[in-house]
Amino acid sequence: MDDPTDYLMADELILTSGFPFLEHVADQEWIDRFIAKLVQAKASALGFGLEPYFSSIPETVRIACARHGLTLLQIPTSVPFAAIGIAFAKLMEADGAAQLRSNAEANRALMRCISHLDPERQLVATLSQRLKGSVRLTNASGQTRFNTTIASIATLDTATEAQMIQDAFQATGPQPFALHRQDSQVHLTFPIRAAFSPSGQSPLLGALSVGFSRTPSAFDHHLITSALGLLEVLARERAASSAASSQLATSLLFRSHTALDSETLNYLTESIGSNTHQALRVAVISPLGTARTTETNFHLAHVHALFDTRLAMRRDDHLIALTSAEPATDLFERLKSNGYLAAFSTPAKLESQLGERLGDLLAQASGLLPQMLERQQCLDAASIPRTFASLLPAQAGRQLAEEELAKILELPEARRDLYLDVLHGWLEANGSWDQASKNINLHRNSVRRHIATIAEILGKDLNQAQVRHDLYLALKFLTAT
The missing domain is CATH 1.10.10.2840 (PucR C-terminal helix-turn-helix domain)
Incomplete structure (x- = not known):
């Protein structure tokens, strides 16, 4: 073939009997172009077979290969091309078997993380070790839950990370993801979703971001897919937890009307995926349209995921949640796209006196419920004047x-x-x-x-x-x- 580059894959060894060079052996410019095309096609080497056309490799070919950095192999007449093909096939078979063993061991390592006391943290660490890359797990709001970094891989700036998470959430396809290249580094972000709802909506539970100092291989993608499957199971379990215990704990908190001791406060903070520097809000949530008729446990699982909290309960035809999620336009849009409206109370500090204020916060959010349903939009008590007239739609x-x-x-x-x-x-x-x-x-x-x-x-x-x-x-x- 005068030009085989259209049919080549990366890293292939090209074998030639020298026939394409017969008419151009003295044309250094033509041979340079031929070798340059092979290099551009990412060929790994050129194997030049002796006889029947040449008894030695032409000097013009040697010069072109040296000039363009292409490995040149001289193949004697005692080694037929078929023998090379057979040897290569055996190497591929052995390499494939080794790859399968490596895949199986990597998958077993990921599966073992499930039984760990802190499975998500362990899974992130194991995935980072196996991929030799940086791995970050975030919640649905983009806040980092677990993070493993590698010094050789640059950390993306906050704005780029946020944009990648947003792009991943909006991506479609069998395995949606967002891609960002920076110099020789590659960063990928994958969405973690809940089970599909009857309406076809699939609430987001978080995102998995992976950074490489190289182009990721098929093995890397296979391992990431396995990890995503496990993370989705863990995230769904964490979001759903036990519907009965979640509602009982939430109901008891609203009924206490007393200051919280330090132990209860710590449990509360952990249950809303927060820390003591964040504020708590009460959210009153109403399912939209036909979703209202869906069973309570389904809605609770979605509320747990969307608000990153374990404290939610059903009351009449709406739900109530304790959350550290901040009411903002992107959250409002995400809630509505998943079939929900929410009214938020003003924020309250996570401190012992919070127990005495929960009833007031619930009254604030509940008072906005009629307006929220009439306007068909999410509301934030902090942005609405506090008057008696404001409580009436x-x-x-x-x-x-x-x-x-x-x-x-x-x-x-x-x-x-x-x-x-x-x-x-x-x-x-x-x-x-x-x-x-x-x-x-x-x-x-x-x-x-x-x-x-x-x-x-x-x-x-x-x-x-x-x-x-x-x-x-x-x-x-x-x-x-």
Whole structure:
């Protein structure tokens, strides 16, 4: 063949009888191009057979191989090419058997990690040792759980690591992953997912990141696949734990209303995958659509994974979780894409007095539940003004306002608008006739007369503070856009 490079794989030994060189043996430029193509195709060596065309290797071939760094072998007539092929096949067979033994031993080493007291940490360490690479295990929020580094492999910057995890979570295919090359180093990130749900969603449990100072081999990918399978099993078990014990522990914490001793606080911190420097929030979670009818244990397993916590329970038609997850846009999007909405309380420090505040945090998050369902979006109590009016959904508030002011709203348009303006101005002035007169640009006696008429129409005593308060809120909801 004049040019075999289109058919070559990397690291192949090329055997030639010298026939392609017959017409070009004196053309150094042509032979240089031929050898350069072999090098570009990553051939490992050129085996030049003597006879029937040449009795020795041409000098032009020697010069080209030396110039381009290609190993050159002289094959005597006593060694036929078939013998080389047979020897190579035997070597491949022996190498394959050794590779199978190595694979089996590596898989056994990974399997032994399952029985370790800390299986995920041990599995990460064993995988790093077998791959001779850096390995990092993160949770669904991208926080590092276990990490093994190698000095010769550079650590990626935080932004690149976060982007790779995001890319891995969005990747598709039989084995999705994200790839990043940096000089001679290769970094791979694989998603770890929960079991598929009836709706086809598969919540993320975390990510496995591996760094190499070389191009990973087929053996490396095989080992990573095995490790991913084991990590998914461990992560699902950790996320699901025992539904009954999880709900019991969560319920008892909310019912305690007392300060937590140091031992209980430590258990709480470990159960939400946190440390003492992070804050705790109560999240009230509602499944969306048809997912509501799914059994409780399924939802609990997903909540454990999505919020990286073991403390969750079912209450009525929603779930409650204790979590250190911070409410942010990416978390909100991840929850909704997996079929859930959540309302978060304000954060609280992980300290002994937390036990006395859990009921208040639960009330905060539960108070946002109606608004969350009406808006169909996740909410954070820390970003919503804390008022009594804020606890009532806009639609429900408007409906109540229309019922409260129904007799005014039934009047002709001109009189209706006048009475609404007078009532609002008078309530804004806290019952002051003079201030109300200024607010709505009417004589104080006209204000008095209109307020008396409004009270008669509504059948209410406007001298009572509660009545005025209810009417004021009704007007607020009525005029809200």
